Amino acid sequence: MAIVGSSVRLTMLLGVTQTLAWASSYYLPAILATPMAAELGMKRHWVFAAFSLSLLITAACGPWVGQRIDRFGGRKMLSLSSLTLAAGLVLLGLAQGATGLVLGWAIMGAGMAMGLYDAAFATLTRVFGRDARRAITGVTLMAGFASTLGWPMTAWLNDVFGWREACLIWAAVQLLVCLPLHRCLPNEEERQAVSSAPPEDAEAGESATARRWTMAGLAYVFAAGWFVSTAMAAHLPGLLQETGISLATAVAAAALVGPAQVGARFAEFALMRQAHPLVAARVATCLHPLGAALLVALGMPAAGFAILHGAGNGLLTIAAGTLPLTLFGARGYGARQGWLIAPARVAQALSPWLFGMMLSAWGAGALWLTSGLLLAALATLMMIRTRSAAVRP
Incomplete structure (x- = not known):
């Protein structure tokens, strides 16, 4: 085949x-x-x-x-x-x-x-x-x-x-x-040739320093996203209870995160596959802060927050794989991905403990921390130019 x-x-x-x-x-x-x-x-x-x-x-x-x-x-x-x-x-x-x-x-x-x-x-x-x-x-x-x-x-x-x-x-x-x-995966020989040609943005004059800053920016975006995702995975039912609902209602609302993730990924697969991955990444970083604002400030039902958070998390997972590929090309993807995601893994390791302390101190107000991290990630993504996507296959 x-x-x-x-x-x-x-x-x-x-x-x-x-x-x-x-x-x-x-x-x-x-x-x-x-x-x-x-x-x-x-x-x-x-x-x-x-x-x-x-x-x-x-x-x-x-x-x-x-x-x-x-x-x-x-x-x-x-x-x-x-x-x-x-x-x-x-x-x-x-x-x-x-x-x-x-x-x-x-x-x-x-x-x-x-x-x-x-x-x-x-x-x-x-x-x-x-x-x-x-x-x-x-x-x-x-x-x-x-x-x-x-x-x-x-x-x-x-x-x-x-x-x-x-x-x-x-x-x-x-x-x-x-x-x-x-063991059924392709052999080493079964691969598509990966060109060593540089991205067109490099040919257009973008410096290696600028590309390193883009790498650093993406590393922050993924670290912020993984911190928030792991914090919610560990504490979401307790967090939702801080808004005044019962444990049973909080658990039922938290259970919507998984279906929301899958739904968002299906939407990306069906509707956004021709768009630049930056679009999905920017949307992803908006959804958790939007849900937090509606939950805390306007009293939106907990289920709504869970759905928005889950959708954002689902989109960001895809972006973590596709955005570096589109921005930098396929050559050296594995090693680059390892360095990009390493800070996110550290953030994951620290997240349950740190957010737990914030939740104990601030209650539902701890959402302003997670929202701030993702809004900073959105600002970072807005500074990345889409023309960097023009990588030759």
């Missing part, structure tokens, strides 16, 4: 493995932190501290992972991610104390660096070059259901078998489902 003709096949394949990878790693603590802490005799926040360590390891490993995918393609790296995540899950399932817990999450951090969105995006770019945008969007569209699948499945496994068995079953999923699918 020709490489271009395999776009749908690869999108489906990586959509499945990304959904399972996110479900069996990033989304585990929300369900398993409490039973883990109870059985291991520690405070729940120490489980999240170990998870934060894993995100810092993910950030540190990201550039190296991207470089390897740039050189050799994604089949070996993504296959290794399945093995590494499985090993980490087994260690978590066998942990008898803090040492085993930390070691398990540390290995999980390396596995997440090798196997989550950044590695998948770099793999698609390695195969399709600049034509990877549609496939990237398709993968995020499918994997948007990771929490929808992962949280109920993990909760059911924990209720029926226990948290240790839940970890071991997810490890088996990595070995029996994800690993064989990753």
Whole structure:
């Protein structure tokens, strides 16, 4: 099958493995932190501290992972991610104390660096070059259901078998489902040639310094977006309760974030694919601040805020993969993506703790912090010129 003709096949394949990878790693603590802490005799926040360590390891490993995918393609790296995540899950399932817990999450951090969105995006770019945008969007569209699948499945496994068995079953999923699918990825030779020609903006006189500032600006945008996304994932029901609604209503409203993410990604896939990714990124950074203003100042229902936040988060996830590709081209995409997303991983690691303190001190007023971060991101995106998009394939 020709490489271009395999776009749908690869999108489906990586959509499945990304959904399972996110479900069996990033989304585990929300369900398993409490039973883990109870059985291991520690405070729940120490489980999240170990998870934060894993995100810092993910950030540190990201550039190296991207470089390897740039050189050799994604089949070996993504296959290794399945093995590494499985090993980490087994260690978590066998942990008898803090040492085993930390070691398990540390290995999980390396596995997440090798196997989550950044590695998948770099793999698609390695195969399709600049034509990877549609496939990237398709993968995020499918994997948007990771929490929808992962949280109920993990909760059911924990209720029926226990948290240790839940970890071991997810490890088996990595070995029996994800690993064989990753071995079906294209060989190193199966790729679209990636030109070393510079972007037209460079030919038009834009300096290397200006391009570095664009990189720094994007790094801030993604760090702000990931900080807000993780803060909301950790605290959204409690935050919504600060507006005076019941826990049941807050949980029901928070459950709309996932469908809103998927809906926004579908809209981008169907309606905005011909537009510059800057358009989607700018819209994405507006939606959370808009929702916060309507919620706090005008008393909009909590469900409305959850939908606006989820839609913005869904669009920004796509932009994180497609915007650097459009601005800088496909050559060196993996390594560049690793450096761009590294600050976002650090922000993710710190976000639950920092926003939790702000929420305790300010209540729903903490939304002005997250809104301010994203409005600054919008201002940064407004300073990026769309003509930088004219990258030759």
